[in-house]
Amino acid sequence: MSEAQTLTVEVTAIEQITPLIKHFKLAPIAGGSMPAFSGGSHIVVVMKGASRVHRNPYSLLSPPNELGGYEIGVRRMEESRGGSHFMHDEVRVGSLLEIAHPVNLFNLDKIARKHVMIAGGIGITPFMAMLEDLREGPVPYELHYSVRSPEHAAFLSRLNERQAGRFRMYYDSDNRFIDFDGLLSNQPLGTHVYVCGPAGLITRVIDSAQGWGWPDSHIHWEQFSAPPVGDAFDVFLARSKITVHVPPDQSLMESIEAQGVEVPYLCRGGVCGFCQTKVLELDGELIHNDHFLSDAEKARRNTIMPCVSRARCKTLVLDL
Amino acid sequence: MNTNHDLPGASRAAALSDGVASTPSGPARSAWQVFKPHETFRDDFTFRNSPEAIRRFPLPFAEDEYMYSVNIEPHVAGPRGSVVEFAFDVDEHYIAECRERELVLAAEPLRYQALPHMLSAQWDCLELIMESLARDYPAHFSLSRDGNRWRWINRPLNIDQSFTFGVPASLPREPLDYITRQAQGDFVVMDQREGDLWTEAGMVTTQADWSLDFDVGMTFKEWHGPVPLAHELGVFDRALKFLLNLRLGQPVRRLNWTMTVNPRLDTSPENYPKWGTDRASVTLQNAGDRVHLRVELQGLWRLPRSNAVLFGIRCYLISLNEIVTIPKWGRRMHRVLKALHPALVDYKGLTRYRDTVVEWLAPYDDGALTTPGGGPE
Numbered sequence: 275m276s277e278a279q280t281l282t283v284e285v286t287a288i289e290q291i292t293p294l295i296k297h298f299k300l301a302p303i304a305g306g307s308m309p310a311f312s313g314g315s316h317i318v319v320v321m322k323g324a325s326r327v328h329r330n331p332y333s334l335l336s337p338p339n340e341l342g343g344y345e346i347g348v349r350r351m352e353e354s355r356g357g358s359h360f361m362h363d364e365v366r367v368g369s370l371l372e373i374a375h376p377v378n379l380f381n382l383d384k385i386a387r388k389h390v391m392i393a394g395g396i397g398i399t400p401f402m403a404m405l406e407d408l409r410e411g412p413v414p415y416e417l418h419y420s421v422r423s424p425e426h427a428a429f430l431s432r433l434n435e436r437q438a439g440r441f442r443m444y445y446d447s448d449n450r451f452i453d454f455d456g457l458l459s460n461q462p463l464g465t466h467v468y469v470c471g472p473a474g475l476i477t478r479v480i481d482s483a484q485g486w487g488w489p490d491s492h493i494h495w496e497q498f499s500a501p502p503v504g505d506a507f508d509v510f511l512a513r514s515k516i517t518v519h520v521p522p523d524q525s526l527m528e529s530i531e532a533q534g535v536e537v538p539y540l541c542r543g544g545v546c547g548f549c550q551t552k553v554l555e556l557d558g559e560l561i562h563n564d565h566f567l568s569d570a571e572k573a574r575r576n577t578i579m580p581c582v583s584r585a586r587c588k589t590l591v592l593d594l
Numbered sequence: 595m596n597t598n599h600d601l602p603g604a605s606r607a608a609a610l611s612d613g614v615a616s617t618p619s620g621p622a623r624s625a626w627q628v629f630k631p632h633e634t635f636r637d638d639f640t641f642r643n644s645p646e647a648i649r650r651f652p653l654p655f656a657e658d659e660y661m662y663s664v665n666i667e668p669h670v671a672g673p674r675g676s677v678v679e680f681a682f683d684v685d686e687h688y689i690a691e692c693r694e695r696e697l698v699l700a701a702e703p704l705r706y707q708a709l710p711h712m713l714s715a716q717w718d719c720l721e722l723i724m725e726s727l728a729r730d731y732p733a734h735f736s737l738s739r740d741g742n743r744w745r746w747i748n749r750p751l752n753i754d755q756s757f758t759f760g761v762p763a764s765l766p767r768e769p770l771d772y773i774t775r776q777a778q779g780d781f782v783v784m785d786q787r788e789g790d791l792w793t794e795a796g797m798v799t800t801q802a803d804w805s806l807d808f809d810v811g812m813t814f815k816e817w818h819g820p821v822p823l824a825h826e827l828g829v830f831d832r833a834l835k836f837l838l839n840l841r842l843g844q845p846v847r848r849l850n851w852t853m854t855v856n857p858r859l860d861t862s863p864e865n866y867p868k869w870g871t872d873r874a875s876v877t878l879q880n881a882g883d884r885v886h887l888r889v890e891l892q893g894l895w896r897l898p899r900s901n902a903v904l905f906g907i908r909c910y911l912i913s914l915n916e917i918v919t920i921p922k923w924g925r926r927m928h929r930v931l932k933a934l935h936p937a938l939v940d941y942k943g944l945t946r947y948r949d950t951v952v953e954w955l956a957p958y959d960d961g962a963l964t965t966p967g968g969g970p971e
Contacts, residue, residue, distance in 0.1 A: 279843065309842060310718075310898035338899060339760075375842040381901045383787050384711035491788040540839060548839055 280320060280372040281308075285365055286343060294349050295396060295428045296362055299336075301343035303370065308341045313404035315376035316498070317344065318542055321360045322372075326524070326532070330357035331498045331543045333470075334376060335402035335429070344373075347428060349396040351500055356523070358500075377540050380470070380496040382407060387464030389415035392452060392479055394471025395426065400496060401470065402429055405437055416440055418457065420475070423447035454482040468494040498543030499563055501525035504584045511535060511594040512554055526580040535594060537580055544582035551592050553578055558587025629750055633690035636697070641857035643916050647686055651912050652677050653968035654849035654889050658929040660938075666836065669845035669893050677891055678847065680730035682723060682777060683908060689750050691778045691800070691859065698799040698860050699775075704807045705862075706771045708783070708795035715783045715795060716770040717760060718897035719904055723773045748776050770795055779891075779908030782806070784814070786901055791837060793817050800859040800909045802852045802888060803943065808863070822937040837894060840903060845895040852942040853951075854888045857911045876947035881954040882915040885947065887927070914954060920970045924958030931955065 287299040302308055311334055321328040336345035348361040365371070380400050382389060389408060391401050398419055408415045417437065421427045423445055433441055444450045458467065458479075467488065469479040476495045483493045503523050510517050511530065520529040527537050527549065540548040544564030553560065553576050562572045564579035571577060578585075578592070633641045643651070654660075672678030677685075698705055708716060724746055728737035736747045742759045753776065757764040765772050774781045774797035782798065784791035791814040798806040809817050814834045815825075824830060840846065854861055855872035876885055893906040918924035931944075932952050939948050965971060 310721075311842070312714075312899055312901040315901075375844075376898075377841060378901045381786065384785055384900075385787070540841070546839060 280374050283308075283344070283371055283373055285367055285369045285371065288365070288367055291347070292426045292428050294426070296348050296350075297428070298346050298348065298361070298365070299343050300346070300371065300373070308344050309375055310341060311338055311376035311403075312378050312381055313338055313407035314380035314382060314400045314496075315378040315403070316380075316400070316541065317346070317376050318374040318539075319346070319361070320372035320374070321357060321365075323356065323360050323364065326356070326528070328357040328360055329528070329542055330361075330500070331541050333380075333400035333403070333496075335399040337406040338403055339406070347396060347399045377546075379541055379545050380404075380468070380494060382468075383466045383492075383494070385464075386413060386466040386492075388413065388462055388466070390457065390461060390465055390467045391415065391417045392454075392457075392467065392469040392471070392475070393417065393419045394469075394475040395421055396428070397469075397471030397475070397497075398428055399470075401468070402432070404468070405433075405440070409436065416442070418442055418444065418452050420444040420452055420471070421446070454478055455486070458482050458488065459486045466492045466494060470496050473497060496545065497565065498541065498545065499565070499582045500543075501528070501582045502563055502584070504561060505586055507558075507585050507587055507590065509585070509590045509592055510555075512591050513594055520584065525582065526578075526584055530580060530594065537594065539581055542581045544579055547579070549579055549581050551578055551580055551594060552576065553590065554593050555589055555591035556585070556587060557589040558585055560585050560587075628686060629689045630686050631689035631693070633687060635690070635694045635857055635859040639856050639858070641687070641690070641911065643912055644686060645919070648912065648916050648919055649970055650676055650685075651916075652849055652889050652891055652910060653887075653923055653926070654851045655926050655930050656966060656968050658926055658964060659933050660930045661935065666833070666846045666848045666894075669847040669895075677908075677910070681726040681845070681893070682730070682779075682906070683891070684727065684731055684734065684778065688778055692751060692776060694859055695775055695797075695799045702864060705799045706768075706774070706797045707806055707810050708768060708770055709810070712770075712783055712785065712795040712900070712902065713762070713768075715785070715897055715900035715902035715904075716768060718899050718902065719781065719783060720769040720773040721759070722895060722897070722904065723777055727777075751776055770797065779906055782905040782907070783897075784903045784905060786838065786903060789838065790814055791834065791903055799862075801862055801907070802854070802890070802909075803861055803863055803866075805863045820941070822941050823935070837903060840894060840896045842896045842898055845893055847891060847893045850890040850892060852888050853944055854886045854911065855884050855947070857886050857913070859909060859911070873943065873946040876950050878950060878954055881947070881951055882918075883913060885914050885951055885954075886911045887914075887917060914951065918955070918958045921958070922964050922971045924955060925960070925962060926964050928952065928955035928959040929964075 282303050283300040284303050285298055286301045289297045291297045316331045316333045318329050318331050332346040332348060334344050335347055348358055350362050351358045382404055393401050401417055405417060417440060419441055427443060444452050467479065467483055469476050476497055480493055480495065506521050508517055508519050509526065514535050516533060518529050518533050520526050530537055537549050540546040544566060547566040556575055560575055560578055561584045563582040566579060635641055677683045724737045727735040734749050738745045744759050745756045747754050762768060780798045780800050781796055782793055783795040785794045793809050793812050796806045815830050818830050855876060858869055861869050889910045891908040895904040897904055917927055931948060939945055
């Protein structure tokens, strides 16, 4: 995708709703409506900071039938490379942001007989919109929402108001944890499970579901990786014939973009596979941080997802 | 043979007498001002292209040889007056094609189908088509919205409908059925799940020998199972991967083609006995009149509320006589058909009459070089 296809939005409200999460409302600057979307969609927000441009994916949490604006929730990441800090510290009511059209990589299965949703922390955001899509429909659903303690329970009042009786809270501080095996061993045929949250939560849900014989097609998860920091390295772009330096706190994709070379992308979080790039030469190791390539593909050392993955190398040549 | 050509003057008079002619109210764009409502695509086959319609015909051959490719490009506004100027092309055949669709549906209601979970996708389609037509052809269509209360005006078909978006009972038919009866070309809606696209709703009355009733519920590759060679070339693996990542607001298009004897839109398997034998009727004497190139302008859109994909298949027909009015096209058509891969000759159903058509076209090919691209010289 290219920047020409972004929309400009104005930040119309900001609320600190938990110690770590801020809730943003975005509205089109020209008035009117935002593009329609389906629950589970995310947008990429383009943040033009003083020294660099951040592009982070955030799930849309507003009701899909209310298109006067979009809502997102942003958690301050401890080891942020700047995107979440920018949203928390630099963005004010009235700030203008560029966003890409919504993309859905975490959509509800339309022929499911039942939906079981499991959220951990900031992983609640895509479910807020998905729950709205299900609210009026005939298909049964339930949400299991786990957070550290009551003060971290983002959007609880909205859940109480709109989803009463259809969700259950789990607080680490009360020693209340989701019993994955109890939940997943006893669901009607045709149930789909969806999980979003920390990596450990996702792994445990997938392992439990697989252990109880759930088909992979009925297990859905989404986890956007923030591009991890790492050692600096250099990359040569074979088609553009330029060398790009990748500093420790900038992703490979961001570094390439900063040199004016466009890399096609959808999610920027290692999920969709859209930015997959051919590795033409490598002297060293690729550090794969994506959720798209299989272990076998990663072992072949001939392809990389520049949105989240890096390298520790003397030479890296990409087909860009 | 029928020689009842629609003359522009005559059709304007006919249109006025039907009360269906549109008077432009806004700035004149390239929208058709004259429809030919009495053209037929069956029985006496009075369908013809005007010289203007011939010049804008989307010839799918960019060079003198044809083989498959993943020939997908962004569906962005093309040249003024071309079939890709707008999202959905409305041309001089609009009214006649809508009437033909009604005839097919009256006889075979299952040409329209939608599985129950496709309702939100149906509303997406209705919105996309209404918005596009009203924006691109303000003289013919208008859409006004007050929240969920919508009013749709289709002047060529004399329709004025108020309804509540999202409430099926407020329309006389299901949303997809309703709006595709007012659009040219076939429409298929694919649900996206399990890393695949499933053909689960559609309006299919102008098809090149395939059946929605047979294919409904199939995955992308099952649906395309009968296509020869392309599977081995990996065309469908790449096409599916591409379509799964199709973006909102960034539709794409491609051209496909076959040939049809007589300008018959409904060449369905269901009606094979009515048209299959036409293939044996082609002679050197009648080929120019009877044999038509059939081109599909296929458009693909991501739908916003349902995350489904809309696949539009718009059919354009042109007779050999009309093709050779453009000298470049006469030469190219001859060369493409002469060199066509035998498996494609069979798959496209040309086996019975390809040689006759090549012979008919030969006098129009003087061996001169053709310029690249499908447009006229």
